Amino acid sequence: MEVSPIIKSQYTGIKERPLLDDPHAYIQNLDPLTKHDYSYILKKIEQGWITERDLEILKFIFVHRWLTLSQISRIFFPDVEREATARNRVKKLIKHGLVRRIQWTSYFNPQENRPSCYELGSSGADILKYKFGFFLGSRDPRAKKETTMLYRMRYIATNEFYIKLQQGLELIHFEFHPSLSLEDEKQVPTARYILKTPKGKDLNFYFICHRDDDNWLKTVRYQAAFYKQYFKLEEPGSVLVMMLSTFQKAEIVHKILEQEGMANHAWFVTDEDLYNNQMHISQSFFIFHEGRRVYYDLR
Missing domain, CATH: 3.40.1350 (Trna Endonuclease; Chain: A, domain 1)
Structure with missing residues (x-):
C-alpha cells in the first residue's frame, strides 16, 4: 500500500499491528559499515579499549542475530549500571564497527518511536573470523541478502x-x-x-x-x-x-x-x-x- 505523502492526517488506512508483528515495518536508517583495518581493531583489544564483555556481546549477537538495547542490557549489564552504561557501551561498539544499529518504523503511524535493533558490524565480523575462527557465511554483514523487518x-x-x-x-x-x-x-x-x-x-x-x-x-x-x-x-x-x-x-x-x-x-x-x-x-x-x-x- 502506498499512502499519499500530502495527506497530513494520522489515519493512513492501515490497521495497527503488534510492535513485533508488523508486515508494514521498514528500515528507516541503517548505519553504514565501518572500514577499520583489522590490525587497528586488534590493537584496541590488546589495549583494553575493546573488553572481554564486548567480545561476549559480539559472540551473542552472532548467534542471536538481532537484539534491542534493552535485551543487551539485561543480559550483559548489572542492574546498578544497566541503562546508561549499556547505551554508552553500545555507542562505542558502533563506533569501532563491532555492531551496527538499525532504526525502523512502519507505514502505520510512522511518527511513533520504535526501539532500534543491533546486528553484527564489519569489524565484529573480522574479530569473529580472524580471532575466534568463526565461519560467517551469510552472517557477514558485507555479504548479506535483503532481509525484511518482519524476519528480524x-x-x-x-x-x-x-x-x-x-x-x-x-x-x-x-x-x-x-x-x-x-x-x-x-x-x-x-x-x-x-x-x-x-x-x-x-x-x-x-x-x-x-x-x-x-x-x-x-x-x-x-x-x-x-x-x-x-x-x-x-x-x-x-x-x-x-x-x-x-x-x-x-x-x-x-x-x-x-x-x-x-x-x-x-x-x-x-x-x-x-x-x-x-x-x-x-x-x-x-x-x-x-x-x-x-x-x-x-x-
Missing part, C-alpha cells in the same frame, strides 16, 4: 523469549534452527530448548515463532501434520510451543492443530503475555480447553 522481528521476539526463560526458569539447553527429518520430509523450527523441572526432569520443547508473513497459516497446517508424526515416532513426550503475537492468532492456530490431531501436544505463548511485566514467564504458557485459555505454572 521473529528473532527479536524469540530472543525476548530466551531471556525470560534464562532468567526465570532453569534453562539447560537452547539452540536455533535444529534440522528435523522424518522420511523424506524436513522441518526447521525456530529453536529447541530444554527446561529442568523442580523435580529434576528434563522437558524437551520445539519452539516456532510465527509472524504475519505470506502463507503463515498454510505453514501451520503443514507443521501440525509433521510434528504429529515426528513426536509419535521419534520424540514422544516432546512439546511444540507456538509463539504468536496475539491471543486471537493463537486461537486460530489452535483450531488448525485441533483439526490435524496435534492440539494435545502444543502449548502457546503470546507477545502480549511475554511483554507483560506483571506476568512471570513460568505462568505465560497456555493451552486451550473448551475454548478457554488455561495457563500452566512451571515453577
Whole structure:
C-alpha cells in the first residue's frame, strides 16, 4: 500500500499491528559499515579499549542475530549500571564497527518511536573470523541478502523469549534452527530448548515463532501434520510451543492443530503475555480447553 505523502492526517488506512508483528515495518536508517583495518581493531583489544564483555556481546549477537538495547542490557549489564552504561557501551561498539544499529518504523503511524535493533558490524565480523575462527557465511554483514523487518522481528521476539526463560526458569539447553527429518520430509523450527523441572526432569520443547508473513497459516497446517508424526515416532513426550503475537492468532492456530490431531501436544505463548511485566514467564504458557485459555505454572 502506498499512502499519499500530502495527506497530513494520522489515519493512513492501515490497521495497527503488534510492535513485533508488523508486515508494514521498514528500515528507516541503517548505519553504514565501518572500514577499520583489522590490525587497528586488534590493537584496541590488546589495549583494553575493546573488553572481554564486548567480545561476549559480539559472540551473542552472532548467534542471536538481532537484539534491542534493552535485551543487551539485561543480559550483559548489572542492574546498578544497566541503562546508561549499556547505551554508552553500545555507542562505542558502533563506533569501532563491532555492531551496527538499525532504526525502523512502519507505514502505520510512522511518527511513533520504535526501539532500534543491533546486528553484527564489519569489524565484529573480522574479530569473529580472524580471532575466534568463526565461519560467517551469510552472517557477514558485507555479504548479506535483503532481509525484511518482519524476519528480524521473529528473532527479536524469540530472543525476548530466551531471556525470560534464562532468567526465570532453569534453562539447560537452547539452540536455533535444529534440522528435523522424518522420511523424506524436513522441518526447521525456530529453536529447541530444554527446561529442568523442580523435580529434576528434563522437558524437551520445539519452539516456532510465527509472524504475519505470506502463507503463515498454510505453514501451520503443514507443521501440525509433521510434528504429529515426528513426536509419535521419534520424540514422544516432546512439546511444540507456538509463539504468536496475539491471543486471537493463537486461537486460530489452535483450531488448525485441533483439526490435524496435534492440539494435545502444543502449548502457546503470546507477545502480549511475554511483554507483560506483571506476568512471570513460568505462568505465560497456555493451552486451550473448551475454548478457554488455561495457563500452566512451571515453577
